[in-house]
Amino acid sequence: MRVIKPSFSFEQEVNGEAMLLTIERYGRTCYKSENRITEGSARKFVQSIIKNGHESVLEHEKITVRLICDRGVSHEIVRHRIASYSQESTRYCNYANNSEITLIDPFFFDVNSEKRKIWLKAMQESETAYMKLISLGASPQEARSVLPNSLKTEIIITMNLREWRHFFKLRTASAAHPQMIEVARLMLDEFKTKVPVVFDDIKY
16 A cells, blocks of 8 residues: 655746736637737736636637546546546556555545544555455456545546636635645646736736
8 A cells, every 4th residue: 555645846947927928819810809919918908808807719729738636536537527637446446456555635635633643544455355355356447346435546637728617616625625726726736836817816
């Protein structure tokens, strides 16, 4: 049994400045104000459309990430409809091939607490049951019924910038699940460094 921290990475180079230029060029089509494009005008234009709620033009640009999180968090993520997902499948992945399952660390259980000991015991029992089922001839899709929400999963997520804004507004808020907050804030901080302006107004 292996316990890891959640993490993510960008699946392609993210050129935020180029994205702003594209958004301005497409957005100015609406007003036929292309003649107002100047060096540095893209930032002001994007700030203005966000401030005025005209976010549809943000949908022309997208970002794809690879997120490693637990299955419970992934079930919440895929509720976002305007997105594309490719996720590690417990139907087809046979974790017995690695002789262990990998779990995401529930950071809210202190290392030496009774709660963590209970969690570790439950995870060990899940792993033992899974391996036993596989050894008795169960297929991965049958044996997965004993796998926990804490199971590590890998999911590729593609959203346009408008939907990423919606995602971060919901999932970084204090009302979100603690492990969702953990991964969403981690991503938002990095998105802000990659893409100017677009996510600057989202605070937590």
